[in-house]
Amino acid sequence: MKIAASLLVTALLFSAPLSSVAAEPGEAEAQVKVSFHDLNLNTGADAKRLLDRIRGAALEACGASPESIPEYRALTVKSKCYTQGVASAVRQINAPALSALYEHDQSTRLAAR
Numbered sequence: 001m002k003i004a005a006s007l008l009v010t011a012l013l014f015s016a017p018l019s020s021v022a023a024e025p026g027e028a029e030a031q032v033k034v035s036f037h038d039l040n041l042n043t044g045a046d047a048k049r050l051l052d053r054i055r056g057a058a059l060e061a062c063g064a065s066p067e068s069i070p071e072y073r074a075l076t077v078k079s080k081c082y083t084q085g086v087a088s089a090v091r092q093i094n095a096p097a098l099s100a101l102y103e104h105d106q107s108t109r110l111a112a113r
Contacts, residue, residue, distance in 0.1 A: 008033055032057035034089065047097035051090070051105070058085035 008031040034057045039046035055077075059065075062081040064073045076082050090102045 030061040030063075032061045036093075041093070041095040041097055044097055044101065047095065047101050050093070050095075050098055051101055054086055054089045058082045058089070061085055 034050075034053050036050050036053065039050055041047055041050065056066075059068075059073060059076055059082065062076050062079055062085065064076040068076075086102070090098055
């Protein structure tokens with residue numbers, strides 16, 4: 001399967017609190033490039049690697065860094081910015097193994113709540 005070797009994870013950053021439902025006039029967009037030219041998206045292992053890269057990029061785009069405290073990273077993962085950024089990137093790539101892994105992880109997370 002030939003697909004683009006990179007994508008931009010785009011996150012809509014809101015100036016309002018993370019729990020806000022509607023976008024405020026001060027919203028901005030952040031993009032983080034994710035490269036996957038080295039991956040074969042027909043394999044589960046590489047799909048997992050890409051999903052991890054996408055999640056890391058979404059964290060970064062939404063304001064969390066690897067140096068952020070764990071509590072802040074956990075809050076960011078629950079934010080609309082993060083969930084929409086990851087979902088959008090998975091949809092853009094449109095690789096069956098990646099989409100299946102993402103859907104499985106989503107259903108596991110919902111069941112754990």
